[in-house]
Amino acid sequence: MLDDLDRRTFIRTTAAVSGAGLLAGCGGSGGDGGSSDGGDGDAEATEAETTESGGGMETAEAPEEVANYVGDSSNFDGSMVVLTDQDEVSVAVGAEGNGGAFAFDPPAINVSTGTTVVWEWTGQGAGHNVVSEGEGPLDSGSAVAEEGTTYEYTFEESGTYLYNCVPHRALGMVGAVVVE
Template sequence: MRTAGGATAAVAASAGATGTAAAQEEQPDWPSGVTGGNLGEYMDARGESEVTVEVGAGDSGLAFNPTQLWVDTGTTITFEWTGSGGAHNVVTVEGEAELDSGDPVDEEGYTYEYEVAEEDAGITHYHCVPHDAVGMHAGIAVGEDVPTVETGGGSNGWPENIAHVGIPIHAHWVGIAAMLGIAVTFVFTFYMLKYGESAHTGHGGNQ
């Protein structure tokens, strides 16, 4: 009982620690136009000099992937067309980065590069003009000085203090429950041995 309980507590503690770490993760505070975009994948690419965003991602080809991207200044973002979902383009809705890939294109492998500059610091919301109404929106966060929010808090149901997990059961209650189970087993066995046979067993053909 002690070994099993210890193992369970260790697993619970690990899960609780994971939950705490998730609660402390920070992401940019994306505007609603970005969070409402199709696909919804997030990438923290800070520290990377180059990153690629798929244009025409997802099952229907009507999304950017990643949809939410956090980068440093100086990063080169390459928007690469998948060829799915029709003709797309990349145009800023609001924010500091001036994204504009031009006319919509449906050619697979077509690319548009944007090098992030210091004046792009902040959060930029962009979209595909032909598919604005169907949710083809995304966002780029640039630099460290952006508003952030904590994400993942409470999503797994584990409290930060592992002592609050479950209901404590004292050892004597466990012993009483075990003894009661043994007693019930004996009573059931005795009953089956004494009364378990059919009422007609042993009476031969007289019935």
């Protein structure tokens, strides 16, 4: 139970720190910086744009594909939380955002291959699910509302994985996992 509380505290801290970074003027140049053409300049730009906040949470400017997809979510500030040094990370489902409990938190994360992402339902905002945008590996099934429900997926291949909550996609309940 303590691990669950620590995980939830981590997620809340991540959201607060990401917002603080935006307020502090950590805006990017607006350039692509995150295209997936594999050029060396993109990796260098991402490293240069990575910042570590006072709370020890590392963030980086989200790639253009992620920013375009997650940009309408009210809790997305243009950055993704960098969690590349962890074997397992959590994302809250039904977090505050988009006019209620209709958000993923954090909405965009950066992980390493082999990382397991666990989506944890808060019990808020009615029934939610996690489904890949277009064709993709994520599908938690039918929308459920029960707090404590979890869905996990281990990302074995690098790439950008966009996902949403089908019942609340129109409200902006979308997220992204960038795997290196």
